[in-house]
Amino acid sequence: MFKTAGGPGARSGILTINGSELITPTYFASTRRGAIPHLTPDNYPAVPLATVYNEDFHEALSPSSKRSECFMKREYLVLNAKGVFSLSSHHFGDREKKVKNDVDNNFAITLHTMHGGNSHPVSALANDMVNTKVDFVVVPHDSASLSQGSRIGKNRVRKMETRTLEWIKLFRATVDKNAPGTPVVATINMELSTPAFLSSIDSMVDGYFLIPSDSRLADNVVPVPDTTKLRICGAKVSYFDMLDLIGKGIDVLETQIDQYSEAGVALTFDLNCTSRQFSIDLNDSCYTTDMSTLGDTRFAKAYLHHLLNAREMTAQVALQKHNLEVVDKFFSDIRNAIEDGTFDTKAANFKSHYN
Amino acid sequence: MAALTFEVAAKCSKSKARAATMMLPHGPVQTPVFMPVGTQASLKGLTPDQLKDLGCEIFLNNTYHLGLKPGQDVLDTVGGAHALQHWDRNILTDSGGFQMVSLLKLATITEQGVGFLSPHDNTPMLLTPEHSMSLQNSIGSDIMMQLDDVVATLTTGPRVEEAMWRSIRWLDRCIAAHKKPESQNLFCIIQGGLDPELRRICCKEMVERDTPGIAIGGLSGGEDKESYCNVVDACTSLLPENKPRYCMGVGYAEDLVVSVALGADMFDCVYPTRTARFGTALTRHGVLNVKLLEYKNDPRPLEDGCKCPVCKPKEEGGMGISRGTIRIMATRDTVGAHLLTIHNTWYQLELMRTIRQAIVEDRFEEFVQTFFKDKFGNEPPAWARQALANVNIRI
Numbered sequence: 001m002f003k004t005a006g007g008p009g010a011r012s013g014i015l016t017i018n019g020s021e022l023i024t025p026t027y028f029a030s031t032r033r034g035a036i037p038h039l040t041p042d043n044y045p046a047v048p049l050a051t052v053y054n055e056d057f058h059e060a061l062s063p064s065s066k067r068s069e070c071f072m073k074r075e076y077l078v079l080n081a082k083g084v085f086s087l088s089s090h091h092f093g094d095r096e097k098k099v100k101n102d103v104d105n106n107f108a109i110t111l112h113t114m115h116g117g118n119s120h121p122v123s124a125l126a127n128d129m130v131n132t133k134v135d136f137v138v139v140p141h142d143s144a145s146l147s148q149g150s151r152i153g154k155n156r157v158r159k160m161e162t163r164t165l166e167w168i169k170l171f172r173a174t175v176d177k178n179a180p181g182t183p184v185v186a187t188i189n190m191e192l193s194t195p196a197f198l199s200s201i202d203s204m205v206d207g208y209f210l211i212p213s214d215s216r217l218a219d220n221v222v223p224v225p226d227t228t229k230l231r232i233c234g235a236k237v238s239y240f241d242m243l244d245l246i247g248k249g250i251d252v253l254e255t256q257i258d259q260y261s262e263a264g265v266a267l268t269f270d271l272n273c274t275s276r277q278f279s280i281d282l283n284d285s286c287y288t289t290d291m292s293t294l295g296d297t298r299f300a301k302a303y304l305h306h307l308l309n310a311r312e313m314t315a316q317v318a319l320q321k322h323n324l325e326v327v328d329k330f331f332s333d334i335r336n337a338i339e340d341g342t343f344d345t346k347a348a349n350f351k352s353h354y355n
Numbered sequence: 356m357a358a359l360t361f362e363v364a365a366k367c368s369k370s371k372a373r374a375a376t377m378m379l380p381h382g383p384v385q386t387p388v389f390m391p392v393g394t395q396a397s398l399k400g401l402t403p404d405q406l407k408d409l410g411c412e413i414f415l416n417n418t419y420h421l422g423l424k425p426g427q428d429v430l431d432t433v434g435g436a437h438a439l440q441h442w443d444r445n446i447l448t449d450s451g452g453f454q455m456v457s458l459l460k461l462a463t464i465t466e467q468g469v470g471f472l473s474p475h476d477n478t479p480m481l482l483t484p485e486h487s488m489s490l491q492n493s494i495g496s497d498i499m500m501q502l503d504d505v506v507a508t509l510t511t512g513p514r515v516e517e518a519m520w521r522s523i524r525w526l527d528r529c530i531a532a533h534k535k536p537e538s539q540n541l542f543c544i545i546q547g548g549l550d551p552e553l554r555r556i557c558c559k560e561m562v563e564r565d566t567p568g569i570a571i572g573g574l575s576g577g578e579d580k581e582s583y584c585n586v587v588d589a590c591t592s593l594l595p596e597n598k599p600r601y602c603m604g605v606g607y608a609e610d611l612v613v614s615v616a617l618g619a620d621m622f623d624c625v626y627p628t629r630t631a632r633f634g635t636a637l638t639r640h641g642v643l644n645v646k647l648l649e650y651k652n653d654p655r656p657l658e659d660g661c662k663c664p665v666c667k668p669k670e671e672g673g674m675g676i677s678r679g680t681i682r683i684m685a686t687r688d689t690v691g692a693h694l695l696t697i698h699n700t701w702y703q704l705e706l707m708r709t710i711r712q713a714i715v716e717d718r719f720e721e722f723v724q725t726f727f728k729d730k731f732g733n734e735p736p737a738w739a740r741q742a743l744a745n746v747n748i749r750i
Contacts, residue, residue: 033683035690040697041674042664043402057683059651071652076680078690114687288425289432291439298404298441302433306396306425313400313689321402 001136001183001206002230002251010246010343012335015230017083017135022048024251025338027331028085028232029324030258032056035078036324037258038316042080044324048331049252050081054088054128058113068113068120070128083135085185087209088125106163109140122167126174136183138209138232139164139171143189152192160189161197172204185209187234202229209234210250239269239330240355243347246334255327261319264308266294267326271333271346273353282319283308297322357567358497359540361599367719370746371591371618374714377568377599379497380538381437381445384412386599386620387710389611389703390447391628395420396440398700399628400693403442408664409701410708413445413497415623418490419454419482423474427493435495447623448496450487450544453505464504466521484528488541492534500570501529503544508576515548518573522546523560530564542601544572549582551589558593568599571619575604584613584742591618608637608706612726613742615710616719627703631695634685637702639729645678645685645695653678663701665694720748 004013004024013024028049029036033056036047057072077084088111108119129137142163168186175182183206188198190212207230232252233245242253260267264283268275280287280301282294287305294301299318307315337343360378367373377384391398391406392415398406406414416436425439433439436446455462455469463470468483484502491499502525504518526543533541543561547553561569571590574583587602594600599620605611606624614622627637634646638658643650645657654677656666665681667673676694684691713722723743727735727750735750743750 033688033690034680035684035688038400038689038693040405040665040690040693042405042408073652075654075677076683078674078676078680078684078694289429291433300433300439300441302425302429303396303439303441306429306439310395310397310420310424312395312397313692314397314402316689317400317402317693 002228004228004251009249010334010338011249011251012338013230013251015083015251017049020082022082023335024230025246025253025331025334026251027253027255027327029081029255031077031079034072034076036320038261038313038320039324041078043317044080044321045328046080046082047255047324047328048081049083049085050077050079051085051087051254052077052132052134054086054125054132055111055113058111058115060115068111068115068118070124072128072132074133085136085138086129086132086134087138088129088140106166122170123174126167126171127178129171130174130179130182133179134182136185136206137171137175138185139168139187139205141187141189141211142167143211157192157194160192161194165197165201168201168204183207185230185232187211206230207232211235240351243334243350247344247347255324257320257323257327261316261323264304264315264319266304266319267323268295269326269330269350269354271330271337271350273349278354282315294318295322296325357536357540358538359567359599361568361597363596365715365717367616367714368717369720370616370743370748371588372615372710372714372719372746373618373620374711375599375620377620379413379445379540381443381497382412384445385708385711387611387615387707387714388413388621389606389707390415390621390623391700391703392417392623392625393440394625395424396436399632399696400689401696401700403440405664405697406442406700407444409697410704411444411700413447414442415447415449416494416496417454418448418451418487418494421448421494422451422490427490430493430495435493437495445497446494447498448491448494448500450500450502451482451490452487452502455482464521466524468502484525485532488529488532488534492539495535496539498540498542498568499533501526501541501543501566503546503572506546506548506573508548508573508578510548515546515550516553519546519548519553519557523557526561526564526566530566540567542566542568542570544570544603545590546573547586548573549578549586551585554586554589555593558590562593562595566598568601568621569594570601570603572603574602575624580610580736580738581741583610584617584738584745587614587617587619588742588745594618606703608639608703609727609730609736609739611703611706612710612723613739615714616723616743616746616748618746622707627699628696631699632686632692634691634695635699636681636695637699639726641730643678645681647682650678650682653682657681657695657698658702661698661702662705663698665698665701723748724750 002015015022026048029047058068061067111120142160185207186205187209209232211234231250233250265279267279269278282304287301290301337346363375365374375386394417455471468481473480487502503522506518543566545557547557601621602619605622606626636643636657669675713719
């Protein structure tokens with residue numbers, strides 16, 4: 001699945017998906033109901049990777065039922081992506097989509113569907129993910145719901161590890177039975193996972209989906225023992241932190257564009273610092289009559305300002321398209337910088353230039 | 356001098372349908388044509404390139420909305436609506452009067468113009484024929500509409516005649532105020548309600564003003580279909596052959612087919628794009644409410660054989676998206692709305708292209724028969740049967 005020369009610091013690698021090769025570091029785009037928000041697939045070049053949330057494809061068994069079933073199929077994705085992997089909102093359950101009574105046990109997991117939070121058998125989730133024929137599956141981990149500043153006890157850590165191990169075994173067995181050859185990636189809590197636990201699962205997985213438990217993300221990024229396996233950052237991080245993480249050996253990161261596009265902000269940065277501003281807010285009245293085009297698009301800034309002002313959906317379409325192109329170039333430049341040995345210098349320049 | 360030529364390429368040997376090429380400042384428009392509506396200089400979620408890829412040669416912007424946002428000063432500064440939205444094909448704008456009457460409370464009409472309260476600060480405003488022309492000149496639309504006195508279609512009595520004569524007087528003021536006749540075409544609007552005599556008078560008066568094109572207004576406002584067809588039929592018989600005829604506010608497929616048979620060339624409506632946002636797809640067999648549970652896991656495209664970018668299989672360069680897929684997103688995510696907007700806009704444009712081809716090949720009657728058979732089986736609506744029979748087409 002993944003090959004890299006490894007070593008300390010930023011690394012390049014080759015991720016093989018569906019027989020085609022993706023050079024890392026690269027990014028994945030998040031989706032809503034199988035589509036990159038606001039973009040129809042004819043509107044952007046193929047992204048390297050996209051993630052799909054199984055819960056987006058859950059439907060209540062009956063109008064009054066709290067129980068739901070997954071009906072996702074690969075062909076339901078309205079995506080232009082070279083590779084697709086599945087996630088569950090449970091990966092982020094303790095941070096973003098917390099619901100009351102969000103309690104897991106060894107055999108059931110709380111999913112956050114459009115019908116509300118409900119308990120779902122882990123075996124069913126494994127089957128759902130594997131049967132959707134994604135390019136690799138990411139096993140959810142057992143996570144603790146912590147209030148800010150609180151600490152987690154040793155017993156709870158042990159329990160989380162035991163449970164996560166069982167779930168990895170279950171997913172591995174499901175994959176081997178129903179979709180042999182499909183890579184399995186383990187979700188790891190970067191701060192809480194012990195070296196012994198990581199060693200115990202290493203032979204069963206093809207990569208790691210790294211979730212931080214606090215904001216000290218960059219400092220906790222390398223407890224993963226096997227440096228030649230794929231490392232995906234599962235946290236939403238800034239573009240500055242992305243460079244730190246890549247500098248510590250992360251191979252795949254989530255692009256952060258939706259929140260910018262939806263707020264009317266166009267990203268304008270690039271790794272080589274050829275632009276003055278990190279981003280521009282097209283809601284600003286200074287763009288009312290600015291007919292210069294935004295980046296490589298054919299959209300005049302005045303037009304985008306008008307669309308935002310008029311609350312036209314085309315504004316988000318245009319901005320999302322543009323922002324995706326900026327991020328794509330950012331990662332392309334990162335790969336080139338690693339190749340020619342200038343990554344550390346350019347990353348430092350980037351931070352001082354835009355910060 | 357008009358910035359428009361209109362050449363009839365073919366006529367149906369039975370009905371009044373005709374195929375023509377209308378040359379406008381931003382390129383040719385093949386008629387009969389349906390013009391999608393991009394109210395605020397945007398066709399709901401589609402980029403100008405996507406609209407162009409659908410084969411759209413002309414679409415609408417609304418003067419009232421553009422007058423508010425981005426405003427006339429901005430339009431003057433940036434060089435008009437074409438430059439603003441990077442659209443190098445044609446634009447038609449309405450006069451702004453219809454929105455005032457339909458959207459705004461307390462709109463009052465006097466000989467001077469349409470009075471209304473500003474939606475920004477409730478201050479009294481007045482849209483006059485001169486102001487409407489000035490706004491449309493700033494927008495730079497290829498076809499601009501006169502300000503007319505709009506009354507509800509079902510209105511009867513002296514108010515209808517008053518509105519008709521006032522529309523004629525306002526046309527004269529629009530012609531006088533129009534600053535760019537060499538690059539923008541002003542269309543008059545026939546009024547007169549459902550009264551054939553008023554319509555006849557209005558046609559005569561307005562034809563005498565010799566505008567580059569002529570619209571039939573005051574319809575699609577809740578009147579019965581027979582009345583609608585009678586007015587269109589009567590008007591097209593009185594209008595010159597060498598000018599485009601624009602039936603305003605018409606968008607249902609069967610209305611388009613019948614209206615073409617009655618001799619109309621141009622149509623517009625928000626229906627295909629608005630209904631897309633409600634999760635409805637247009638097909639030759641009728642509308643498809645894609646949100647319904649019955650389409651869960653349905654692998655078929657919205658319409659079998661449809662060549663729109665959404666339905667066309669991936670192997671043929673399309674997106675190859677199924678009903679089951681769109682059902683997941685329809686009315687929940689903007690992508691669902693965009694996909695249905697692309698499909699519905701294509702459906703309307705392709706319907707008109709198919710109609711045109713049938714006219715050129717003089718098999719329009721056959722097309723009409725197939726169209727109604729596909730959509731209504733053996734029971735076409737009585738109004739359509741009657742209207743088509745009046746122009747020698749049997750369904």
